[in-house]
Structure formats: structure tokens, C-alpha cells
Amino acid sequence: MAEDGYPSVNSMDSHATCPPVPPRLSQGQQCARVGQKALFILVSVALCGMIVEACLIHRLYQTESVTSASVSKIIAEQDDATAAKLHCPVISPSKPVAHLTDGQDAVHAKDIMAWSTDADPLLYEIDYKDRSLVIQKEGYYYVYSKVSFTDNYAFHHLVELRTEKYTWKSINLLKSRKYSNNFKHPEQSNSYLGGVFHLSKGDAIFVKVSNTSKIVQQKPSDNVFGAYMI
Secondary structure (H helix, E strand, O other): OOOOOOOOOOOOOOOOOOOOOOOOOOHHHHHHHHHHHHHHHHHHHHHHHHHHHHHHHHHHHHHHHHHHHHHHHHHHHHHHHHHHHHOOOOOOOOOOEEEEEOOOOOOOOOOEOOOOOOOOOEEEOEEEEOOEEEEOOOEEEEEEEEEEEEEOOEEEEEEEEEEOOEEEEEEEEEEEEEEOOOOOOOEEEEEEEEEEEEEOOOOEEEEEEOOHHHEOOOOHHHOEEEEEEO
């Protein structure tokens, strides 16, 4: 103590204590803490991976669902279109009509042409019987025929009528004669006939040629026969 009653600046309390120092971890404890941190990181990464994988699976399922729905819709639309075609009402002609073509199933007589029934012939209110078209409704008809043939001299092409009004013979409606000057080598040609006639119910029309062995048939349109009401 100084003489004037104030303490001396050089005086120190010998009993004062320093703040406590935190204890140092041992090497084993440090390794354990590092391991815990690494395990926490690994678990976090694994959880993130599982979340990402779940999201991808969910999106893939949604995509497959949308694709399946689209495919099902397309198939359903195609089925509906097919069904509509199958159930589409057939529009019938407004008047009697017939159109016949030649075919492998047609068995000709010596001079009378036959026509195919396997080639889906068009027959509406006109029947086909005994190589003839049989009229079912009276009226005016345009009658036509085309034949293709080979001959080295003369070829006759006719459309004739059988009717109950004349029972003793057929009536010639249309006729064509073609001649060839090449007697050694047959030439291929064709003949077309067409005209308008009044036909009654039960009348039968047919195609007659000079010799059916001369007929050439390479495609259905080579030989045709038909009639339609005008």
C-alpha cells in the first residue's frame, strides 16, 4: 500500500486463476467423429439417390400410361373406322343395271358368249340366266357389248333378243362384221356395240359371235356385256 492510500500499480494478486482450457480429444475420438460425419454423408447421398430413382420410375410409369392410352385410342379409332366401313349401308342403284365380264369360269357355247359369276358381276333388278340377261322391269335400256378376238378372215359380233312375243326365233338388236385381209396370220382386234331399246319384263338378251374359240381374254375389260335403264 502506498503512503497516500492508493494501491501500487505493480501489485499483483498471487491467488488469481486463469480461464479453464477445453480438454483435447484423443485420436480415437477424432476418428469416431470423422466416421460419423462420413456415414451421415453416405446416408444422405443414398436417400437422395432413392428419391431421384423414385421420381424417374414415377415419370416412366406416367409416360408408359400415356403411351398405352394413346395406342389404345388409336386402335379404338381404327376399330371404329373398320366397323363403320363394315356397317356402312350399301347404296343401291336408282334403276336396273347389269355389267358382266369374261372369266375362267365362263363356259361359252359354240357361238354364244358366257359370262363370269365369280368376278362379282353387277346385277340390280336384272337377272343372269343361261348366258343371258333377263329383264325384270319394263323400260328403255342402253344395251352394250365389247369382245376381243383373233381371226384371219371374218368375225361376226351380235346382240340378240329372245322374247315371248316372238317364240319362233331370236331378234337381232345389234350387229358388227369385221374382215381381215391377212389370211396367213390371224390379227387381234375388238368390236363394240351399243344402242337403246325398249325391253319388256322377261325379255332375255345375249351376245352371239361367229365362233367363241376366236375370243381373246387377257383382262376382264377385254370382253364385257351389260345394260342399264335410262
